[in-house]
Amino acid sequence: MSTAHEAHGAEHDLGHHGSPFVQHHYDDAQHQFDSGKLGIWLFLAQEVLFFSALFVQYVLYRVHHGEIYSYAHKWLQVKFGAINTAVLIFSSLTAAWAVRCAQRNEKRGLIACIALTLACAWTFLGIKYVEYSHKVHEHILFGSYFDPCVSPGGAELLTKNNECPGAKSTIEYDYGSEKAKTGCFEQSKLDMNPTEPGVQADCEVSEITREKKAGAKDVEWVEKGRRAITARCPEPHIAEADAPEEKETFPCWRTAYQPAVCPDLTDAEARSHGTGTRPQVGILVEYGDSAERGEEIAIEAKCKAPPAPAAQSIDVLASETGEKNLKLGQGAIHPVHVETAEEEHALESIGPPPEHTGMFFTIYFAMTGLHGIHVLFGVFVFTWLLIRAAKGQFTKDYFGPVDYAALYWHIVDLIWIFLFPLLYLIH
Amino acid sequence: MSADSHAHGHDDDEHGLAHTATVKVLLATGITLLFLTLVTVLATKIDFGANINLAIAMVIAVTKATLVVLFFMHLRYDRLFHSVVFVSALLAASLFVGFTLMDTSQYQQTNIWNPSVPPVAPIGPRPING
Numbered sequence: 001m002s003t004a005h006e007a008h009g010a011e012h013d014l015g016h017h018g019s020p021f022v023q024h025h026y027d028d029a030q031h032q033f034d035s036g037k038l039g040i041w042l043f044l045a046q047e048v049l050f051f052s053a054l055f056v057q058y059v060l061y062r063v064h065h066g067e068i069y070s071y072a073h074k075w076l077q078v079k080f081g082a083i084n085t086a087v088l089i090f091s092s093l094t095a096a097w098a099v100r101c102a103q104r105n106e107k108r109g110l111i112a113c114i115a116l117t118l119a120c121a122w123t124f125l126g127i128k129y130v131e132y133s134h135k136v137h138e139h140i141l142f143g144s145y146f147d148p149c150v151s152p153g154g155a156e157l158l159t160k161n162n163e164c165p166g167a168k169s170t171i172e173y174d175y176g177s178e179k180a181k182t183g184c185f186e187q188s189k190l191d192m193n194p195t196e197p198g199v200q201a202d203c204e205v206s207e208i209t210r211e212k213k214a215g216a217k218d219v220e221w222v223e224k225g226r227r228a229i230t231a232r233c234p235e236p237h238i239a240e241a242d243a244p245e246e247k248e249t250f251p252c253w254r255t256a257y258q259p260a261v262c263p264d265l266t267d268a269e270a271r272s273h274g275t276g277t278r279p280q281v282g283i284l285v286e287y288g289d290s291a292e293r294g295e296e297i298a299i300e301a302k303c304k305a306p307p308a309p310a311a312q313s314i315d316v317l318a319s320e321t322g323e324k325n326l327k328l329g330q331g332a333i334h335p336v337h338v339e340t341a342e343e344e345h346a347l348e349s350i351g352p353p354p355e356h357t358g359m360f361f362t363i364y365f366a367m368t369g370l371h372g373i374h375v376l377f378g379v380f381v382f383t384w385l386l387i388r389a390a391k392g393q394f395t396k397d398y399f400g401p402v403d404y405a406a407l408y409w410h411i412v413d414l415i416w417i418f419l420f421p422l423l424y425l426i427h
Numbered sequence: 428m429s430a431d432s433h434a435h436g437h438d439d440d441e442h443g444l445a446h447t448a449t450v451k452v453l454l455a456t457g458i459t460l461l462f463l464t465l466v467t468v469l470a471t472k473i474d475f476g477a478n479i480n481l482a483i484a485m486v487i488a489v490t491k492a493t494l495v496v497l498f499f500m501h502l503r504y505d506r507l508f509h510s511v512v513f514v515s516a517l518l519a520a521s522l523f524v525g526f527t528l529m530d531t532s533q534y535q536q537t538n539i540w541n542p543s544v545p546p547v548a549p550i551g552p553r554p555i556n557g
Contacts, residue, residue, distance in 0.1 A: 029444060030444055033444040033445065034506075037445070037505075037509070038508070038509070038512075041509045041512045041513060042512060044513065044516075045512050045513055045515065045516035046516070048513075048516040048517060048519075048520055049516055049519060049520060051520075052519070052520035052523050052524070053523070055520070055523075055524060056523050056524050056527050059524050059527070059528065060527050060528065063528060063531050064531075064534065066477075070477070078468060078471075082464065082468050085464050086461055086464055089457065089460045089461055089464065090457070090461075092457075092460075092495060092499050093453060093454075093456070093457035093460075093499070095499075096448060096453055096456075096498075096499040097453055099448070100447055100448050100450075100453065103443055103444075103445070103447045104447065396443055396444070397444065399444070400444075403445065406499075407500055410495050410496075410499045410500045411500075413495060413499075414492050414495050414496070417488050417491045417492050417495070418488050418492070420464075420467075420488075421467055421484035421485070421487070421488050422484075425467065425468065425471045425484055426481075427471055427474070427477050427480035427481065
């Protein structure tokens with residue numbers, strides 16, 4: 001061990017061990033450093049095992065339900081994941097550089113590197129906050145809280161809680177029986193193509209303003225007033241570059257669907273072959289602003305079955321409109337001629353999620369959440385290091401804490417290196 | 428100690444408490460990691476088939492992880508015992524995954540949704556904010 005400390009303007013009395021922070025129960029600084037290093041490596045090994053439980057969960061569910069991953073990952077924005085990956089890699093570099101600075105008695109460099117690492121950690125957490133808050137806002141959450149307001153393509157979906165901003169539906173969901181009590185219609189009884197004259201679904205949609213009756217044991221609503229909502233929201237379509245922006249009149253109503261709310265009557269076997277009965281739908285009213293629609297508003301819709309022409313089969317409709325390559329389930333709804341893979345990809349993400357898609361987000365939040373907690377802990381550790389570095393406590397004979405914290409920070413980076421492709425980059 | 432530390436010059440402390448990483452190694456590792464991140468993002472834009480795309484992403488991730496462990500975490504220059512500790516943890520983790528997947532083929536095909544024939548919501552798109 002080196003005992004020469006005259007250089008580099010160290011202001012402290014470094015004692016016979018070279019640093020006042022070398023504890024008396026160690027032989028020397030090397031002994032203390034090596035003990036700490038073994039300790040941190042054992043801790044990192046434990047961290048790998050800790051996270052491996054979540055990776056097992058991820059792999060097992062992906063093997064059995066890959067289709068959920070290939071749909072649900074579209075809700076995640078690669079942009080945010082990629083920026084966060086770069087931020088963490090850069091912070092790993094500055095953390096490793098901090099160790100180098102400490103080893104070379106470069107106090108100012110050490111402070112700069114620790115500060116940069118901290119700044120990156122906060123940036124990472126800030127981006128995570130943006131991502132999480134968007135998911136909270138759209139109810140794209142874990143377990144039974146998974147009740148998305150929109151599909152990855154941005155289409156409005158029916159929700160159980162019916163509390164999405166700017167929309168209100170006919171659905172009244174009963175959590176006891178896990179079924180919609182009212183508000184679901186069989187899709188075959190509605191005609192979904194408002195561009196076909198004369199065959200539009202005959203629904204009378206009204207918005208009811210109501211108030212709670214005082215003193216009643218069960219919740220009882222008293223109607224205060226109602227107004228008819230006649231405007232129909234525009235057709236679903238894939239945005240074309242040249243197409244003029246369609247003007248929407250608010251409030252307007254549309255039909256919407258989500259298997260978790262209104263049951264998909266198609267059985268799994270039939271669905272994987274693209275055949276079977278139609279899913280059920282509900283009526284959704286869009287208000288066009290983000291103001292929360294309170295409980296005091298309810299939507300009522302009375303729909304009649306469409307007249308005879310709508311009963312035509314999809315094939316007949318398809319040949320009439322001269323469209324080829326119609327996909328079952330798309331044709332009668334909106335005859336879009338799907339050609340390019342990109343268009344197909346976009347269409348796919350407009351559709352409602354598969355059942356149990358919430359599992360993806362249970363796994364997503366468990367993995368990124370646990371990782372995020374590690375980043376947060378790293379923030380505390382590096383803040384502590386920054387204070388100690390500013391006091392000039394780290395020298396080439398005592399830099400263990402910097403080295404150990406950097407090793408911890410690298411393992412946090414390492415786990416994110418796997419989480420990023422596994423969650424964001426699913427093909 | 429490696430030749431890298433000699434390459435940098437006079438003041439890399441060969442007699443300090445631990446190996447000091449050179450600027451060259453740190454920067455090279457950092458830049459390679461950022462480059463590989465770009466590659467892995469771009470690779471998803473090309474369709475090689477789901478399995479090959481996954482394999483590419485995983486190979487890149489493992490490469491990146493190896494670089495981090497060897498150079499940022501100094502394991503290449505560190506005591507052999509630390510490598511033994513870390514690699515044992517990785518082996519245990521891969522055993523967990525491997526054993527859990529052993530009976531995969533014993534289950535029925537339970538796909539509940541066909542990505543090639545997805546259901547289409549009878550509704551229009553709205554841009555996602557944020």
